Structure formats: structure tokens, C-alpha cells
Amino acid sequence: MSQWIQGQVEDITWWTQKLFTLKVRAAVKPFKAGQFTKLALQVGDKRIARAYSFVNAPHNPVHEFYVIEVEDGLLSPPLASLLPGDNVWIEQNPSGYFTxxxxxxxxxxxxxxxxxxxxxxxxxxxxxxxxxxxxxxxxxxxxxxxxxxxxxxxxxxxxxxxxxxxxxxxxxxxxxxxxxxxxxxxxxxxxxxxxxxxxxxxxxxxxxxxxxxxxxxxxxxxxxxxxxxxxxxxxxxxxxxxxxxx
The missing domain is CATH 3.40.50.80 (Nucleotide-binding domain of ferredoxin-NADP reductase (FNR) module)
Incomplete structure (x- = not known):
């Protein structure tokens, strides 16, 4: 069962016009390198969620996600518009076996x-x-x-x-x-x-x-x-x- 918590955006690094890294501080449960979680935003009357792998090391409390902005995507464009201090929903429990x-x-x-x-x-x-x-x-x-x-x-x-x-x-x-x-x-x-x-x-x-x-x-x-x-x-x-x- 999903356990959503609020995370706060610390920084956004733009690599190209479409590729960016989102850094989020959140009390996510311990994860292993290679695992992923889900990010979500409220878009209209729906919460839109997608899975993203952790890019940061497991010991780093600021969680990092490498994202491509898809032109007609439901979540990546709203993620791309976030600013430091904004909130984003994050699944507290990590997932995956690519470790x-x-x-x-x-x-x-x-x-x-x-x-x-x-x-x-x-x-x-x-x-x-x-x-x-x-x-x-x-x-x-x-x-x-x-x-x-x-x-x-x-x-x-x-x-x-x-x-x-x-x-x-x-x-x-x-x-x-x-x-x-x-x-x-x-x-x-x-x-x-x-x-x-x-x-x-x-x-x-x-x-x-x-x-x-x-x-x-x-x-x-x-x-x-x-x-x-x-x-x-x-x-x-x-x-x-x-x-x-x-």
C-alpha cells in the first residue's frame, strides 16, 4: 500500500532544454542504490504519479531524480515547472530489485x-x-x-x-x-x-x-x-x- 509524504524541492539543475535533475528533501525510508520510488503532483482533480530511480547515494538525505521532460507528458512538465521551496508528493517506501x-x-x-x-x-x-x-x-x-x-x-x-x-x-x-x-x-x-x-x-x-x-x-x-x-x-x-x- 502506498504511503505518500510531502517532500520539499531543494534545487533543480537543467542539463539541456529537456533533461533536468530534481533534488528533494524528504523522510523516505532507507533504500538501496538502484531502487526507485514514485513522485506525484496534484494536477487538476487527480494525483499523477510516476516512478523515478534514486540518483543520490543511499546515505544522502537529499534525494535526486534525473528526469526528461516529455512534451505531452502528464507529470514531467509540471515537475519541470517546480521551484526551490515547492512541495512534491513522494512515495515513502522504496521499491525494486535492480541492486x-x-x-x-x-x-x-x-x-x-x-x-x-x-x-x-x-x-x-x-x-x-x-x-x-x-x-x-x-x-x-x-x-x-x-x-x-x-x-x-x-x-x-x-x-x-x-x-x-x-x-x-x-x-x-x-x-x-x-x-x-x-x-x-x-x-x-x-x-x-x-x-x-x-x-x-x-x-x-x-x-x-x-x-x-x-x-x-x-x-x-x-x-x-x-x-x-x-x-x-x-x-x-x-x-x-x-x-x-x-
């Missing part, structure tokens, strides 16, 4: 994301638990244009601080300023991702977490399965953990 404790320990962890689905991975990267379980961590972020690569300061800082961290932007509709050109499925299939960071992924030493739109998740999973990787299930641990993200 590190669902993934077997391994030598390598590959995080594959598109668009705002990078959000759960940003939360994990800010959580010390991540760095204790894997020798090599690779974050892959697929976007259409270079301008869509948000959170650059955080990711560049992590690259400088963590010798075992690789960040690979994948840009599909223009020449990338950094990273590789194409779609994640293409650069994964032709080995360009592995070449870029100097790693080779195998079922014996690699885990994949995939977060993106349903078609991306499906296509990437099929590519990995063709290479011998298996879906990770509690009853039968494998190598691929997925979250569909709209």
Missing part, C-alpha cells in the same frame, strides 16, 4: 544504460559497496547527442579518483567528443567497447547490468546470450541483470 546485492561478485561489472536510465548506476557509483566487490567497473551511457551526456563533472571526478573505473559515452547521431559512435548493441557486438577500455568480457569473469528502454534491454541481452552469458536469477545465478526503464 548490487542481486548481482554475483565478479572480476568485472559492466553497466550498460541509455538516456535517463543511467540514474540507478549513478546511485551505485556513489555507494562504497560497489567498489568493494569488483576489480573493474565500466559504465556505458548511450545517448543521441553529446549534449545529452549529463553528470560529466561527477563521472570525470570518478575517473580521476578510481583507477579501476572506465566511463564510455556512446553517441548515435553525431560524432562523439569523447567515447565511441553508434549504438550500444553495435559497439558491444563488434568489440569496440572492450577495445576502448582494454578489457575482455567472458562469462567466467564478467557481470552485466542493463538499464534502458525495453527494446535496448532485449537486444543487448540477446547479444550477450549469443556469447554464452546467462540471465541472472536467484534460483540460478548468471551474468545478466536487467531493468526496463521508460
Amino acid at each position: 548490487l546485492d542481486e548481482v554475483p561478485d565478479s572480476e568485472q561489472l559492466w553497466m550498460l544504460s541509455t538516456g535517463t536510465a543511467i540514474g540507478p548506476f549513478l546511485s551505485m557509483l556513489r555507494d562504497e559497496q560497489l567498489w568493494q566487490h569488483y576489480q573493474q567497473i565500466v559504465l556505458v551511457h548511450g545517448v543521441r547527442h553529446n549534449i545529452d551526456l549529463s553528470y560529466q563533472a561527477l563521472l570525470l571526478e570518478l575517473q580521476q579518483q578510481k583507477a579501476n573505473f572506465s566511463y564510455i559515452p556512446v553517441v548515435s547521431r553525431e560524432q562523439p567528443k569523447v567515447g565511441v559512435a553508434g549504438r550500444i548493441t553495435k559497439v558491444l557486438n563488434d568489440g569496440e567497447l572492450e577495445e576502448y577500455c582494454g578489457l575482455i568480457c567472458t562469462p567466467e569473469k564478467s557481470q552485466f547490468m542493463i538499464c534502458g528502454n525495453p527494446q535496448m534491454v532485449k537486444d543487448t541481452t540477446l547479444l550477450l546470450q549469443e556469447r554464452g552469458f546467462l540471465r541472472n536469477r536467484r534460483a540460478a545465478p548468471g551474468h545478466i541483470t536487467v531493468e526496463q526503464y521508460w
Whole structure:
């Protein structure tokens, strides 16, 4: 049963004309990196709610959500119009199983994301638990244009601080300023991702977490399965953990 509480907007950061980060202070119950909650606003006589992943680390009391403003969306345009000090409803109980404790320990962890689905991975990267379980961590972020690569300061800082961290932007509709050109499925299939960071992924030493739109998740999973990787299930641990993200 939903338990809604009031949160207060602390800040809004605009990355592009459509992409923004909403920071909300609220007494949400403890969550694990990778989980999500729901935000809601009263629009007319209805309360409109949507699920958003936490982007902040679990220890941070200011909760952060990475949002794309959808032109005819019911909730994202009203969220985009909020100002510091405004109130927003937030579901107090976190949800979801796209978390590190669902993934077997391994030598390598590959995080594959598109668009705002990078959000759960940003939360994990800010959580010390991540760095204790894997020798090599690779974050892959697929976007259409270079301008869509948000959170650059955080990711560049992590690259400088963590010798075992690789960040690979994948840009599909223009020449990338950094990273590789194409779609994640293409650069994964032709080995360009592995070449870029100097790693080779195998079922014996690699885990994949995939977060993106349903078609991306499906296509990437099929590519990995063709290479011998298996879906990770509690009853039968494998190598691929997925979250569909709209």
C-alpha cells in the first residue's frame, strides 16, 4: 500500500532544454542504490504519479531524480515547472530489485544504460559497496547527442579518483567528443567497447547490468546470450541483470 509524504524541492539543475535533475528533501525510508520510488503532483482533480530511480547515494538525505521532460507528458512538465521551496508528493517506501546485492561478485561489472536510465548506476557509483566487490567497473551511457551526456563533472571526478573505473559515452547521431559512435548493441557486438577500455568480457569473469528502454534491454541481452552469458536469477545465478526503464 502506498504511503505518500510531502517532500520539499531543494534545487533543480537543467542539463539541456529537456533533461533536468530534481533534488528533494524528504523522510523516505532507507533504500538501496538502484531502487526507485514514485513522485506525484496534484494536477487538476487527480494525483499523477510516476516512478523515478534514486540518483543520490543511499546515505544522502537529499534525494535526486534525473528526469526528461516529455512534451505531452502528464507529470514531467509540471515537475519541470517546480521551484526551490515547492512541495512534491513522494512515495515513502522504496521499491525494486535492480541492486548490487542481486548481482554475483565478479572480476568485472559492466553497466550498460541509455538516456535517463543511467540514474540507478549513478546511485551505485556513489555507494562504497560497489567498489568493494569488483576489480573493474565500466559504465556505458548511450545517448543521441553529446549534449545529452549529463553528470560529466561527477563521472570525470570518478575517473580521476578510481583507477579501476572506465566511463564510455556512446553517441548515435553525431560524432562523439569523447567515447565511441553508434549504438550500444553495435559497439558491444563488434568489440569496440572492450577495445576502448582494454578489457575482455567472458562469462567466467564478467557481470552485466542493463538499464534502458525495453527494446535496448532485449537486444543487448540477446547479444550477450549469443556469447554464452546467462540471465541472472536467484534460483540460478548468471551474468545478466536487467531493468526496463521508460
